Amino acid sequence: MKILHIISQTPDFTGSGKFIRELIRQSTRNGHENYLVAGVQADFNLPKTLIRADHCCFVRFDGKDLDYSIPGMSDVMPYKSSVFSNLDITDMIEYQRVFEEKIRQAVCRFQPDILHTHHLWVVSALARRIAPDIPIVTTCHGTCLRQHYLCPHIGRSIIKDLQNIDWIIALSCDQQQSIVKTIAADPSKINVISGGYNPDCFFCESKEFDGVVELVYAGKLSYSKGVPWLLKSLEQIKDLPFRLHLAGSSSGREKQICLELAGKLGAKAVYHGSLTHERLGTLMRRSHIFVLPSFFEGLPLVLMEAMACGCRIITTALPGVRQLFGTDHGTMVKMIPLPTLKTIDTPFKKDEAMLETRLAQTLKSGIEQVMQAVEPNMTYVCSATSHFTWEKIFSRIQQGYARLCREALK
16 A cells, blocks of 8 residues: 655654654555655754655755744644744745645655545645545644634634545544534544554663652643643652653743753753653653643653553543543552643643642652652553554554545445
């Protein structure tokens, strides 16, 4: 099968970027031929091990194909980016013109059997319009639904094309309902298939405790991910023997604020920047607790990666998290309930002190369990992660590809 993969941002760094890379790897292993169209920075180079140089086509930003930086599906990205809500009409016309040109070139050269796009947003709508006779599947990563909320004028202009997508993959049941509500998609076209983790990078080894409890956060350094909340909470318990590892990046003022707050913890906070999967796996295997204090997520695959490495999990009780773990699980998973939020990913000012205290108490409990030599529950680790390897996830997606191609031949 010939599969054309399309994503409007860099195929790396973010959850959707890592998703598409694993999708291409698994697809190649299963004998399919792949082609990639992506939006990238001016100087981006794709690893040669992922896809052939003649099987990819990029829209380059920052002065190449387009003058401005990549518009992010989140307003804060782990690289230089712009914001959809700030683009003017001319910017959007040029954005669509360049992506349309690249997608048409790819379809003409590659003659795909199927298109797999990412995000229920502008580029997926373009792909549907450009290739109406080729089966198309789109994976929703959640952030695109947020863009419909932030930029309703753009959303209204593409909604008909999005409704004509043949198959939509939602990462969680809650997300499936949000897709129907946001774009009025036919529920029969939507299936819930989560993302996965790579067991070659994320696996468990014996964890040593030398008197310091190793905490790790991986993701963007942003408000919506709850990083300032995490750092302020740790200030309340900094007499405890912990060390926080921050893996990830972002840009602009939010990154600066996060690093300033981390600086107040002194040697108790270590900033690693963006890490490869291999290096992140190494960090997780020697860490005791993984913390994800996010206010908004689709399905946080990083939790599966951390769990596979034997980390205890402290996270917010978001719908995607509950789908992964159900409820709290003794020493392995602790979920923090969130109050009603002011916006889709921002708490009310009046609730911030309560949230900091709540997270500090949960972190304190988790740290004390490690100090008391409570061993990770490996039976739970195996049962929680066994269904989420990329091999198993891709098997389900591949079945969907086959179904769409059969239907197209009728």
